Amino acid sequence: MKRSIQLLQEFSIPLIAGVLAALAWANLSPESYHYFIHKELFAGVNFHFLVNDVFMVFFFATAAVEITQALLPGGDLNPIKKAINPLFATIGGVVGPAVVYLALNAAIGAPEYVRGWGIPTATDIALAWLVARFVFGAAHPAVKFLLLLAVADDALGLIIIAVFYPDPMNPVVPGMLIFVLLGMLAAFLLRRFKVQNYWPYLIIGGVLSWYGLYSAHLHVALALVPIIPFLPSDKKETAHLFEADINENSTLTKFEHDWKLFIDFGLFFFGLSNAGVQFSEIGVPTWLVFCALLFGKTIGITLLGSLARLIGFPLPNGMGFKELLIAGVVGGVGLTVALFVATAAFVDLDIQAAAKMGALFSAAIAIIAIALGKVLHIKRIE
DSSP states (O other): OHHHHHHHHHTTHHHHHHHHHHHHHHHHOHHHHHHHHHSEEETTEEHHHIIIIIIHHHHHHHHHHHHHHHHSTTSTTSSGGGGHHHHHHHHHHHHHHHHHHHHHHHHHOOGGGGGGGGGGGOOOHHHHHHHHHHHHOTTOHHHHHHHHHHHHHHHHHHHHHHHHOOOTTSOOOGGGGHHHHHHHHHHHHHHHTTOOOSHHIIIIIIHHHHHHHHHTTSOGGGTTTTTGGGSOOOSSOOSOTTOOOTTOOOHHHHHHHHHHHHHHHHHHHHHHHHOOOOGGGOOHHHHHHHHIIIIIHHHHHHHHHHHHHHTTOOOOTTOOHHHHHHHHHHTTOOHHHHHHHHHHHOSSHHHHHHHHHHHHHGGGHHHHHHHHHHHTTOOOOO
């Protein structure tokens, strides 16, 4: 049973199952699907709110854990010099899709689609890791390169969501961010007094932060992101990204371990809540998002990674231009965060649905990457 659960987590089966269930339901019975998603459960709260504004708090918190751990001494982003090349590639992987999206929109789109430029900027960490292992093998340095890139561009994605996608129906109220600062202060004091249990950080710091973002009309899914770095951690990181460290039992690691199963299987409900679009809603935003993910990510990551290499920041040993090129293609798999940003980017439900379809189509980029790996004779390292 334990091994079966691990396989379901490793291959992102809950998320994929949720996406497929949502697509089938929305196309076979759209009325009942939308009724289920948006029906009020209690006090104005519906299923969509519970998923996107409560559950996703913990999803983004785990991304913050990975970033925090990677920045610790011994982590994959410390010292920063060894991460310069993937960080350059990350910038390319954010700027490239945005430029391609805006350029294509200027040519074939419309002014109302401009807000969607942030949708293709982030990479789906779990799916990119899975595809990279298929293409390169589990022990290939390109896999870690892609993980670094995905974590870093998801960090930029968090900033993009917070800064560029406030609720257009409710103007930002900056003064309410004082509650976020109070939450951070509470977390700082808890750490200062050596509180090792993570629950006080979540209940005091997290709730204050969530209320501040909610009242400021910003995305509450980011509520734990400023709190997580205050969780006590070991002074030195000995595990790599997404690897369990059996020797570490810090508050930070315990939080990630305790919530991993909940988050991995909870992604079924995220897929169910956000991927329910009808195939009849395919439109221009679909192709803007898909092309920006495929071509923008590939060009941006390859170009900036090559530039970093030229100015003295080499790729990891065992990676050359063709491995970098395929890493750029794999980076175009943007499913989870792209769906989330699409929800934030567009109020118009028809435009939103078309953009989400582009994010869903990005799963097909995995097939392109695997085929390209065969064509370029990439040597797998297990």
